[in-house]
Amino acid sequence: MQNICNMPGRIISEAEGYEILKDAGINVPKFGFAKSEDEAVRAAGYTGYPIVIKISSPDISHKSDVGGVVTGIPDQESLIREYNSLLSRVSEKMPDAQVTGVLIAEQVSPGTELFAGGTIDPSFGRVLSFGTGGTLVELWKDISFRLFPLTPEKISGMIDETRASSVIGGFRGAPPLDREALLDMLGKLGDLFEKRDDIVSFDINPLILTESGVVAVDARFIIDDDVPEPKVEMPEKFCTSEAFLSPKSIAVAGASATPGKIGYFVFQNLLEFEGRLYPVNPKRSEILGVKAYDSVSELPEVPDWLVICVPAKAVPAVLEDAGKSGVRFAVIISAGFRESGEEGRLLEEEILNIARKYDLCFAGPNCLGIMIPGLRLNATFGPKLPQPGPVAFLSQSGAIISAITDSGLVADTGVSAVISLGNQADLKFIDYMRAMERDPQTKAVVLYIEELKNGRKFVESVKKIIKRLPVVAIKAGRSKKGKIAARSHTGSLAGSWEIYHEAFRESGIIPAMSLTEAFETGGLLASEGWPKGNRAVVVSSAGGFAVLSADYAEDYGICLIDLDDDMKEELDSFMPSGWSMKNPIDMIGDAGVERYAKTLDMLIRYQDRWDIAYVAAAPVTSIDPVRLAKETVVFSRQTDKMVVGCLIGGEGMAPGVKVLNDNHIPNFSELESAFRATGLALRAAEEIMSFENAGETK
Incomplete structure (x- = not known):
């Protein structure tokens, strides 16, 4: 809760x-206000x-x-005594x-104590809060x-999210x-x-x-005529x-x-770029073997991109020259702007x-720059260009x-683009996301x-692209110390993590708690798209994986389907005695790739009965991981349902994992991570469907 003081x-x-x-029109107790004993007595006569x-x-505050x-x-006698005693206590504890x-107010009958509040978030504007109240x-x-x-x-929905909802419904x-x-x-509080x-x-x-009924017993307001609400509308910028x-x-x-200068590292990295490259430096005739120009x-020709690495005070002159020359896009790596002071x-x-x-x-x-691996374009002073892939960062x-x-x-999934935003003076998150939406190479972000600039505009814009372009976000500044660190980094003011989390939920963005989780989930969605439902089947030769799968499915809201009789009958025709006869489909520890292939073929014939399939295996001698990975790739190409690889192990499974990665099939090295990622995707997909339905209702 925000400290309003x-x-x-x-x-x-x-x-x-x-x-x-x-x-x-909000119900409050009868009340009066007193600056003396006599006024207190008169007020009590009104309230009773x-x-x-x-x-x-x-x-x-408290x-x-x-x-x-x-x-x-x-009664009146007690009122006079307590009135003077209260003033004395407060004067002793807080003399200044x-x-x-x-305030004199009627005693409200007991009931369930709840909380309601409102604040203006620096990124998202006005926010309403609700929950369990009391001390x-x-x-x-x-x-x-x-x-x-x-x-x-x-x-x-805000009420339903709290534990107080159970009490409200009759516990x-x-x-x-x-x-x-x-x-x-x-x-009414929201309208007010x-x-x-x-x-x-x-x-x-x-x-x-x-x-x-309900009554507002204790109300505190902060009023300020001179503080404008953050602007919500801003011109479309792209x-x-x-x-x-x-x-x-x-x-x-x-x-x-x-060597050692930013301009050296950036230009050296760009030598692999497949297009035309022009160094600009009035003090040199050539740089690293490439002809240089004074301005x-x-x-x-007018370059498609201009990368600026000059000292901050020289940037305006360079940008003025570029603008006059017709340049449309620049990457300003130079630091020394808003993050450095007034x-x-x-x-x-x-x-x-x-x-x-x-x-x-x-x-x-004040940014690192931009990478586009598919073009061998590394316009940064970072050390390494990642492999091409479908996820933008x-x-x-x-x-x-x-x-x-x-x-x-990011090696498992590869990336379509890597963009460092820096101070976001001009282009902001949503501008780049609109660009990613138009990029055929990008399947998830x-x-x-x-910090988000104009968070409410961001939420509304994301809603328009999220179905086509899944988005996973990790928000920094969750802890008190993290918020302090964020304020000193790129001049940002980190907002409330809880409010950001609500903004993510409302827009369909998947919140991640770590970079690993973010890229695993992004890779899953880039490969498989949004899940079409929560009906799942698990195929495994490891009994332990089968048991854990049932636990994780329950934890993350995934429904393991019951196998119908015709599915069981077909499986029983080639399974050994003792197989599980249920989902998760435990094929017994001696299962080889052929048994996996027959099981996956069966699932293709009955793919109207499931939405997500997990293919799990451990490194055992009966399984060739490369062959199993190839069967999983074929399986994935024969269905538009979500297929999740769980080839779990170390060096023994690495060749198979590489096959899945090369074919952009997601693989998780931890079984729980696979279920957590799909569970997060399911919840986001449900949210997207809910606001689409709300739009249809309107």
């Missing part, structure tokens, strides 16, 4: 908050006894921690706190989030609580937050829900050059013949204005790109995210 603006009194809620009194102070709340006051008065809300963290704009379906024979009243209140631009944040804890992903010519401004304007921020604004003047798009600045961290390409993490 750390936000800009002023905390209004609880009495003012109650007035805001009343005006919005028993009553609650609460200190009112913009400096006190009233109960300083003894600033007294409940169950039965500004006390504006005391332990920050400990339990049973909170769900929804991005604006809200719908009744979103609000209902262990208890009568159900008034869910309709809760839905109505949350809807959307219409009142001056509300920066609000926090209602608790909401008391009973069988016959690199319109047809040569964006298929350049025929590249120039490098700042190319160098001196971009002196090149014999002077750098102004310099970044300058180059952005130059780019807009000439309708020029650029990546970066977009990352805000250049170091992570270098690490994964050097470690071989993996994102490493520290």
Whole structure:
């Protein structure tokens, strides 16, 4: 939960908050406000006894921690005594706190304590939250989030995600609580937050829900007339050059013949590029055996790409020359912009204005660069170009790109493009994703995210491309220390991980907890596409794999089908005595490739009965891993259903794994990883279907 006292603006009194809620048609207790004993007594005459009194102070966030709340006051005599005692306690514990008065409110009948709140996220704008309330809300963290704009379906789903939903529905024979009243209140809170631009944040804890209604008992609002909500709309920005992903010519401004300089490493890496290459350096006539030019304007042609490696202060002049020459796309590797302070921020604004003047798009600045392995194009100062493949990787961290390409993490799937975003001054995640959508080589995208620019626009844009182009994302900055690190990296301000997670869910993006998981899942979707359902079958010669498969399937929401009699009869015709006679299909440990092949042939004939097939094997002498991999490739080509390889082992299975990789069939070295990846894909596919259906309903 966000600490609203750390936000800009002023905390209004609880009495003012109650007035805001009343005006919005939200049920609150009878209340009054007192600055003296006499006023307290008069207020209690209106509310009736028993009553609650609460200190009112913009400096006190948790009233109960300083003894600033007294409940169950039965009469006037007790009220006067507790009123003075409360003021004395608060003055002793927080002598510098500004006390504006005391709230007098009727004692609300007991019920289930819930929480509702709203905040403005720096990336996604207004967000509504709901969950279990009370004094332990920050400990339990049973909170769900929804991005604006809200719908009744979103609000209902938000309730269902929390553990509190079981209590609301009637837990262990208890009568159900008034869910309709809760839905109505949350809807009104959403409307209020959307219409009142001056509300920066609000926090209602608790909401008391009973069988016959709901009441907002404790309300805190932050108001700030001077803080505008982040803009949601922005002009469509896309690199319109047809040569964006298929350049025929590249120039490098700042190319160098001196080892150790960025311009040297970038130009050296580009020597393998299959197109025309032009170094730009007014101090050299040639660089690494290639004729050099004094400026971009002196090149014999307008290059499709311009890679800029000059010092930051020289970038505006280079970009101006490029824009006048007709260059449409640049990669600005140079650092020293927004991430370096105020002077750098102004310099970044300058180059952005130059780019807009000439309708020029650029990546970066402060980025590693771009790789397109299929073109042997390595416009980075990274050490290694990965193998071509169907997964694109977009990352805000250049170091992570270098690490994964050097470690071989992407070797199994290969990549279609690797793009370092840097500061995202111009082109942002969604711009590159639109380009990937148009790229026939890209079948899935993996994102490493520290910060999204205009997150709500990102969500809406992803919804339009996600069915054609699956997206897996890993969000950095989940921990408190991670958020601090992200703020100092590429000038980013990492937002709330929970809110990002909700944005991923709403847009159909699959959240990954590690880079390995991200690329395994991305490779699965690039090869097999979205799963068409959750009906699964497991084929294995290892009894242990069969048992584990049943456990993992249950863990990740995958349904292992029951084999019909005709399927069993056909399998029984060639299986040895003792085979499992059920799914997972345990073919016994002596099974060779021929038994696998016959089983897979049977599944092809009955492919209307399953959606996902796992082919699992261990390195045993009866199995030739290369032959088994080839049978799996044939099997995959005969169906449009999802086929998942699980050739599990080390060197013994490596030749078979290579065959699967070469044919872009996903293989998992851990059985649980295979089920986790398909389970994540299933949940995302269901979400995509739900918002498609919602669109049809509208």
